[in-house]
Amino acid sequence: MPARSQAQQKAAGAALSAKRGDTPKSKLHGASKQMVESMTEAQLEELAATRRKGKPDHVRH
Known part of the structure; x- marks a missing residue:
């Protein structure tokens, strides 16, 4: 799942x-x-590897 x-x-x-x-x-x-408590290292890697270009600063739920 990307950020x-x-x-x-x-x-x-x-x-x-x-x-x-x-x-x-x-x-x-x-x-x-x-996040550090609830996610695995692989899940965190996937989120952290997402490119920031074109992403909004914040997203409301």
């Missing part, structure tokens, strides 16, 4: 970094903090 917004893509990248141990989990905020 729907730039914010979602950035949050997935931060969560992926924490899941791999490159960034401490204590530095995460908001959605990225929830």
Whole structure:
């Protein structure tokens, strides 16, 4: 599933970094903090790999 917004893509990248141990989990905020606990590394990779070009900054539910 590709990211729907730039914010979602950035949050997935931060969560992926924490899941791999490159960034401490204590530095995460908001959605990225929830993503690291609820998603697998493969799911996070897929979201983080989404191109940002043409994506809106934020998407409301």
